Amino acid sequence: MKTEKIAIDKRGYYGEFGGAYVPEMLHANVKELQDCYLEVLADPAFQKEFRSLLKNYVGRPTPLYFAKRLSAKYDTQIYLKREDLCHTGAHKINNTIGQILLAQRLGKKRIIAETGAGQHGVATATVCALMGLECIVYMGKLDIERQAPNVARMKMLGATVVPALSGNMTLKDATNEAIRDWLSNPSDTHYIIGSVVGPHPYPDLVAKLQAVISEEILEQLPEQTGRKLPDAVMACVGGGSNAAGAFYHFINEPSVQLIAAEAAGLGVHSGETAATIALGKPGVLHGSRSYLIQTDDGQVVEPYSISAGLDYPGVGPLHAHLAATKRAKYFPVTDEEALKAVVELSRLEGIIPALETAHALALLREIKFKKEEIVVICLSGRGDKDLETYMKYLM
Amino acid sequence: MNRLDNLFSHKKKDTLAIYFTAGFPKLNDTRRILLELDAAGTDIIEIGMPFSDPLADGSTIQASSQKALGNGMSLKLLFEQLKDIRQETEIPIVLMGYINPVMVFGVEAFCKKCQEIGIDGLILPDLPLWEFNNNYKSIFEKYGIHAIFLVTPQTSDERVRILDAASSGFLYAVSVSTTTGSSGRFNKEQESYFKRLSNLKLNNPILVGFGIAESKNFKIANKYLNGGVVGSAFIRAIEKEESVDGFIKSLRG
Numbered sequence: 131m132k133t134e135k136i137a138i139d140k141r142g143y144y145g146e147f148g149g150a151y152v153p154e155m156l157h158a159n160v161k162e163l164q165d166c167y168l169e170v171l172a173d174p175a176f177q178k179e180f181r182s183l184l185k186n187y188v189g190r191p192t193p194l195y196f197a198k199r200l201s202a203k204y205d206t207q208i209y210l211k212r213e214d215l216c217h218t219g220a221h222k223i224n225n226t227i228g229q230i231l232l233a234q235r236l237g238k239k240r241i242i243a244e245t246g247a248g249q250h251g252v253a254t255a256t257v258c259a260l261m262g263l264e265c266i267v268y269m270g271k272l273d274i275e276r277q278a279p280n281v282a283r284m285k286m287l288g289a290t291v292v293p294a295l296s297g298n299m300t301l302k303d304a305t306n307e308a309i310r311d312w313l314s315n316p317s318d319t320h321y322i323i324g325s326v327v328g329p330h331p332y333p334d335l336v337a338k339l340q341a342v343i344s345e346e347i348l349e350q351l352p353e354q355t356g357r358k359l360p361d362a363v364m365a366c367v368g369g370g371s372n373a374a375g376a377f378y379h380f381i382n383e384p385s386v387q388l389i390a391a392e393a394a395g396l397g398v399h400s401g402e403t404a405a406t407i408a409l410g411k412p413g414v415l416h417g418s419r420s421y422l423i424q425t426d427d428g429q430v431v432e433p434y435s436i437s438a439g440l441d442y443p444g445v446g447p448l449h450a451h452l453a454a455t456k457r458a459k460y461f462p463v464t465d466e467e468a469l470k471a472v473v474e475l476s477r478l479e480g481i482i483p484a485l486e487t488a489h490a491l492a493l494l495r496e497i498k499f500k501k502e503e504i505v506v507i508c509l510s511g512r513g514d515k516d517l518e519t520y521m522k523y524l525m
Numbered sequence: 526m527n528r529l530d531n532l533f534s535h536k537k538k539d540t541l542a543i544y545f546t547a548g549f550p551k552l553n554d555t556r557r558i559l560l561e562l563d564a565a566g567t568d569i570i571e572i573g574m575p576f577s578d579p580l581a582d583g584s585t586i587q588a589s590s591q592k593a594l595g596n597g598m599s600l601k602l603l604f605e606q607l608k609d610i611r612q613e614t615e616i617p618i619v620l621m622g623y624i625n626p627v628m629v630f631g632v633e634a635f636c637k638k639c640q641e642i643g644i645d646g647l648i649l650p651d652l653p654l655w656e657f658n659n660n661y662k663s664i665f666e667k668y669g670i671h672a673i674f675l676v677t678p679q680t681s682d683e684r685v686r687i688l689d690a691a692s693s694g695f696l697y698a699v700s701v702s703t704t705t706g707s708s709g710r711f712n713k714e715q716e717s718y719f720k721r722l723s724n725l726k727l728n729n730p731i732l733v734g735f736g737i738a739e740s741k742n743f744k745i746a747n748k749y750l751n752g753g754v755v756g757s758a759f760i761r762a763i764e765k766e767e768s769v770d771g772f773i774k775s776l777r778g
Contacts, residue, residue, distance in 0.1 A: 141655060151624060153581045153650040154675040154688070155702045296587060302578065309580050314703040316679055414625045414651065415578060427599040428629030429577040 136337065136381055136448065142330020142418070145454060147447035150329035151414045155313035159321075160329050160417075162236065167331045170232055171338055183227050184342065187260070188217045190224075194350035194506070199478040206499035209360070210509045211347055213372060214483065218283075220511030221343060221372045222253035226322055228339035230257040233320035240264045240319045244308040246273055246301030246368065247439035247486060248280025249511055250324030255289035265289040268307040270300040273438045279515045298432040301368070301442045305416050325369025326446030329417030333374075333446050340375025347506055348379055357504060362387040365508040366489040367460065368404070368440035370449040372510035377458065387459070388452065389497065391489040392445070393435035394462035404433035406445040407453045407460035415443070420450040436465035436519065437485035439511075467492040469523045472513060484511035485519065528617035528645045529671055529694035532568060533730045533751070540752025541743070541776065542569035542732055543759050544621065546589040547606070548598030549575075550764055555606045558763065563616045565773035569732075571648070571754060572607075574600060574622030581650045583706030585757040589764075600630050604638050611643040619673065619694070621648040632661055636668040646671035646694040654691055662691075677702045678718045682725060689727040696729040698722055698750065700736040706757035707736045711745045719749035740778035 142148045184190040192212045201208040213221035245251030251267040258265035271293040294303040312321045326333040365373035367390040380386040395403040410421030423431045423443040435441040452458035471491035476482045487510045547555045575590035671694030733746035734754035746753035
């Protein structure tokens with residue numbers, strides 16, 4: 131497994147972003163993970179089990195699909211990395227499979243998770259059912275309402291879904307509650323964070339587990355195109371796990387443009403937005419230093435996006451670093467632009483994407499590529515959970 | 526002399542620290558509550574700097590923080606409210622909060638402001654020890670501000686000593702690994718943890734926090750260590766407009 135692509139120091143910093151800003155109650159847990167995660171990931175027995183489950187349970191490798199009609203429309207070569215075809219319908223399960231195996235090695239009996247769109251919650255509930263572990267998922271009350279199908283799936287899988295009632299009752303608040311649970315249950319509980327956020331080693335751990343996405347692209351692209359590398363890789367970013375996975379093996383390939391879409395909500399300057407890279411300043415939230423949408427007094431601003439998975443005021447420290455060093459470009463995409471992209475992909479390719487993913491697809495209208503250029507878009511999830519929102523939009 | 530050092534130079538037992546959130550229940554209550562606590566015989570004042578996402582706090586302090594922020598509370602305003610406080614009282618004052626607002630204010634500017642006002646110590650639970658030792662320790666020392674670290678029942682003896690060495694003023698012993706506002710009488714496990722800390726013969730006095738709502742647990746804390754911190758229970762009392770004096774008297778039993 132090729133994983134050593136990103137410079138991260140031993141305290142978990144990517145340049146000036148990262149670290150582990152946790153209260154003493156979490157020191158032992160975080161330290162235990164920091165001390166063991168690289169060793170566990172490198173252990174051949176772990177890799178064998180992880181790879182076997184990805185292949186036989188998740189359904190990997192996912193196809194790299196040449197989107198002919200979409201390519202014709204934008205006059206370039208567009209390939210879709212079909213993470214929506216993973217078991218449970220999104221890339222999230224790559225991470226939860228890896229972390230549940232890690233939790234088992236640590237002897238943890240109880241699993242907690244936060245979720246926004248519910249995809250990470252479902253992926254966590256799924257692996258807990260698979261391994262017979264107790265699962266508690268924190269989810270903002272607003273998100274429970276707007277992503278009802280995923281709440282039902284978690285319940286079917288035997289998980290307990292606990293509503294987060296503070297703030298805007300979305301992903302940030304669910305993460306607060308999950309961290310509070312973890313610091314109250316330090317010995318028996320593993321916290322499966324769903325994105326490349328949180329204290330070190332989570333951003334690196336999750337990026338390494340999601341790196342399978344770009345690893346497969348590297349294998350599939352030459353078979354289909356004869357080209358070793360694409361010209362651009364695009365993905366959506368909330369916390370940024372599918373983007374981290376899609377970018378991972380291309381970060382040190384300067385010819386590959388890395389392009390991400392963040393959720394602008396009603397517009398970057400509307401006051402109703404989650405465009406962290408556009409608006410954020412360095413700050414500490416949920417255990418790491420990154421860009422953060424905050425007031426001049428250092429209070430976190432409640433974010434907004436139609437997409438529950440991107441409705442977050444921070445971003446993973448890896449992305450803050452890629453943005454600060456200009457290695458990757460981040461563009462804001464509004465609710466309206468994302469919804470248009472949903473309809474477009476559905477009608478042109480017969481694929482209904484998740485609202486989150488649609489933010490990346492919407493960039494095709496913004497960024498002009500040459501006809502012969504190869505653009506890989508990470509199709510991070512499918513849109514079943516968003517059908518109610520889509521129906522309202524179509525009316 | 527730092528007022529915390531002065532206090533602990535003569536007071537070894539029954540030290541009572543009270544926490545309350547700045548700007549709560551009303552924006553300009555900060556100073557009034559501080560002075561009432563002083564008059565009622567509190568030993569240390571711990572003022573909470575409200576933060577939008579207080580990860581280590583339970584529902585009571587979360588709600589008070591949200592109310593205070595809604596009232597318009599900010600660090601700038603807190604410093605304004607405390608501007609001439611040293612003309613009225615010499616009680617040790619500690620600020621407690623989360624690292625982000627302090628970083629945004631600027632750690633050096635923040636410590637300088639604390640010194641001007643006469644703040645004696647800072648408790649920033651999500652400030653990692655490494656960051657403190659390498660980036661901030663010299664700043665805290667320059668302005669005479671004590672850094673107070675937390676230990677928990679899960680903290681090893683070896684790490685307790687490291688945190689004791691980094692701390693000055695006092696060491697904050699979290700009674701149980703959880704958020705603030707936990708309840709129930711201290712059990713045998715907690716008592717043996719207090720005893721373990723006491724036997725380590727640390728440099729700093731130790732105050733017990735998290736879970737002291739009434740006199741029974743305060744007495745248990747005093748039996749082994751130097752005293753205790755009360756937060757959520759006091760917030761609930763002032764919310765109900767109970768007498769500050771009565772609250773302190775009943776805690777002291």
